[in-house]
Amino acid sequence: xxxxxxxLLSFLTIFTSCNGQEKANTVNEAxxxxxxPKVIRNFKAIGLAPDFDTTxxxxxxxSIFQDSKGNLWFGTFEGIVRYDEKTLTYFSNPEGxxxxxxxxxxxxxxxxxxxxxxQGVYKYDGKVFKNYNQKNGLxxxxxxxxxxxxxxxxxxxxxxxxxxxxxxxxxxxxxxxIFSLFQQLPPIxxxxxxxDKSGNIWFASSNKGVFRYDGKTIINIAEKExxxxxxxxxxxxxxxxxxxxxxKNGICKYDGKTLTEFTSKxxxxxxxFWGIIIEQSGIIWITARGSTTRFDTSVPISNPNAFTVFTSxxxxxxxxxxxxxxxxxxxxxxxGQGLYRFDGKRFYQVKQKGPW
Numbered sequence: 001x002x003x004x005x006x007x008l009l010s011f012l013t014i015f016t017s018c019n020g021q022e023k024a025n026t027v028n029e030a031x032x033x034x035x036x037p038k039v040i041r042n043f044k045a046i047g048l049a050p051d052f053d054t055t056x057x058x059x060x061x062x063s064i065f066q067d068s069k070g071n072l073w074f075g076t077f078e079g080i081v082r083y084d085e086k087t088l089t090y091f092s093n094p095e096g097x098x099x100x101x102x103x104x105x106x107x108x109x110x111x112x113x114x115x116x117x118x119q120g121v122y123k124y125d126g127k128v129f130k131n132y133n134q135k136n137g138l139x140x141x142x143x144x145x146x147x148x149x150x151x152x153x154x155x156x157x158x159x160x161x162x163x164x165x166x167x168x169x170x171x172x173x174x175x176x177x178i179f180s181l182f183q184q185l186p187p188i189x190x191x192x193x194x195x196d197k198s199g200n201i202w203f204a205s206s207n208k209g210v211f212r213y214d215g216k217t218i219i220n221i222a223e224k225e226x227x228x229x230x231x232x233x234x235x236x237x238x239x240x241x242x243x244x245x246x247x248k249n250g251i252c253k254y255d256g257k258t259l260t261e262f263t264s265k266x267x268x269x270x271x272x273f274w275g276i277i278i279e280q281s282g283i284i285w286i287t288a289r290g291s292t293t294r295f296d297t298s299v300p301i302s303n304p305n306a307f308t309v310f311t312s313x314x315x316x317x318x319x320x321x322x323x324x325x326x327x328x329x330x331x332x333x334x335x336g337q338g339l340y341r342f343d344g345k346r347f348y349q350v351k352q353k354g355p356w
Contacts, residue, residue, distance in 0.1 A: 061334025075102025
């Protein structure tokens, strides 16, 4: 055998091996699991249905977040849960975290965790939970889902069902009016806050469309500009800088000038569209009542492969309440029946013991 043939065979062996490994990591992700974590819960769960599966991470997972240390946090209706690969720790009353329902989680530049609940905002410094409520300027203490943002400048935004507030760190030590209403916005029922790549802050509302703040002025994209039914429940930005919003009857892409609507007529599954997340790859996931849709924008809309609709037969047993992509690229789904992951074909349930 000549030297050239030997080199060619070596190259083909390496190429085939690499391709096989890549496919295994993508499709059989559910089989690549981590050891079961130790479960630390020093309080009795309350408010659970009689038939609730106690092996779940929680029955309702309303928010998911990964901190700067790589820990995953899950906001539930019985407190907040931290997963650090070794332990699954439940925080509630004994630690001073008295609220049970967690709707939003974020982290500031000092490593403090900011947690939005139905009883105001909590700041967690790794040791103590500090609560902010009406006496601190939050006239509305019911924090909305995805209602906490720490922007690039370090400003902390808090969205409620009665308006958006900003945190004043200089006033925190005085324990006075630490949060003030953002007056440039009307008193919207906030449904999410995010910052785009250019530093604009976007506010989704459930009653007055979407607002964009560039640091000076506010613009409103509402029904008169064809944003569905003047409703926006989810908000995301794709790799090209387009903004995507969920509406009652579908989703909408905004390129800065034009709004393009996608509905069930185009291939979306379900009704009453709620959440949206865009993978690093550009794939868009949309949640709705009765289904979750995978939207591949690289495929023409006329192609049936552009939209893939997943229902209960594909693993999900209840409506999706939160979605999150972690730093390694894995996507997590929080539902009304626990925590889920996707193995490339089906959704599988992640319980306390795994598979993580």
